[in-house]
Amino acid sequence: xxxxxxxxxxxxxxxxxxxxxWRPVHRVNHGDLIDPAxxxxxxxLPLAARESDAGRSKPGLFKGKWTLLYVGAGxxxxxxxxxxxxxxxxxxxxxxxxxxxxxxxxxxxxLGDWPFIARxxxxxxxxxxxxxxxxxxxxxxxxxxxxxxxxxxxxxxPLGNLMMFFAADSKPKGMLTDLKRLLGLSHVG
Numbered sequence: 683x684x685x686x687x688x689x690x691x692x693x694x695x696x697x698x699x700x701x702x703x704w705r706p707v708h709r710v711n712h713g714d715l716i717d718p719a720x721x722x723x724x725x726x727l728p729l730a731a732r733e734s735d736a737g738r739s740k741p742g743l744f745k746g747k748w749t750l751l752y753v754g755a756g757x758x759x760x761x762x763x764x765x766x767x768x769x770x771x772x773x774x775x776x777x778x779x780x781x782x783x784x785x786x787x788x789x790x791x792x793l794g795d796w797p798f799i800a801r802x803x804x805x806x807x808x809x810x811x812x813x814x815x816x817x818x819x820x821x822x823x824x825x826x827x828x829x830x831x832x833x834x835x836x837x838x839x840p841l842g843n844l845m846m847f848f849a850a851d852s853k854p855k856g857m858l859t860d861l862k863r864l865l866g867l868s869h870v871g
Contacts, residue, residue, distance in 0.1 A: 710863075711846070712856025716824070719843035723817045730756070730793050730808040739809055742842070747871050748783045748864065749838040750857075753822065753829050756791035756810070758799070761833055761850070766803055768854040769835060773805075775858050779865045782840075788815065790830050837861075840871025 697704045724741040744751075750769045754762045769785050776783060786807045793799055799808060811819070821844060822829045822836060833850035835857065848857050 712852065712860050713837060713846040713848045714824075715846050716844055719839070719845040720821045722821055722838065722842050722844055724842070725814050725818050727788065727809040727815055728812055730787075730789050730810045731796070739807070743786070743807070744838045745842045746840055748840055748861070748868075749786055749836075750783065751786045751788065751822075751836040751838055752834075753788045753811075753819070753836075754790070754833065755830060756789035757794040758789070763798075765833060765835060765850075766799075766806065768857070770803055770806075772854050772858045772861060776861065776865070779862075782865055782871050783861065837864075839864075840868070 722744050724745075726738045726741045729737050729739060743749075750773065752762070752765050752769065754765070758766070766785075766787060773780050773783050773785060784807060785803070785805060786809065787799075787803075788809045788811055790811045792810075793808065799806065819829050824832070824834070824847060835848040835852070836844060837846040837848070837860075839845050846860065
C-alpha cells in the first residue's frame with residue numbers, strides 16, 4: 683500500500699534531480715532572469731537637468747524600491763522615447779503599487795530634448811554617465827553588446843540587486859505581468 687503512494691514521488695524526484703533529468707521547459711517570466719542576481723555598487727551620479735550644477739543622486743538610489751532602469755544616449759532617439767514611454771505606462775498600470783516602483787534613465791551625454799523629458803516623464807530620475815558609473819555599467823553588461831547599444835530595460839530589486847532585464851523587443855504587457863507577480867510576492871520595497 684505504501685508503494686502505491688511513494689513510487690510516484692520517488693519517480694518524480696528521480697526525473698527532476700537525476701543528471702540529464704527531465705526539466706519543464708515552460709517558464710512564466712517574460713524578462714530574462716539574471717542568475718545569480720548581481721549586487722550593484724552604491725554610486726552617486728550627476729543628476730541631468732537644464733542647470734549645469736543640478737546635484738547628484740544619493741548613493742543608495744537603487745535600494746528601497748523596485749527600479750526600472752534604462753541606459754541610453756542623451757539625445758534619446760525614437761527607440762529611447764518608446765522605451766521610456768513603455769516604462770511609464772507599466773508603472774502607471776500598477777495602480778496602487780506604483781509607489782513601490784521608480785524609473786531611472788542614465789544618459790550618456792547631455793539630454794538633447796530636456797523639455798520633452800521634463801514634460802512627458804516628470805517622475806523619471808535622470809542621471810548622467812560619469813567616471814563613477816564604470817563599475818555599475820560593467821555589471822549591467824550581459825553579453826558582448828555594449829550597455830548603451832543594448833536598449834534594455836533592467837529590473838533592480840529593492841535590495842539593490844540586478845535580477846532581470848527586458849530585451850529591446852520586449853512587450854510592455856510582459857513587463858507589467860512580471861512586475862505584478864514580483865510585487866505580489868515581495869514584502870520588501
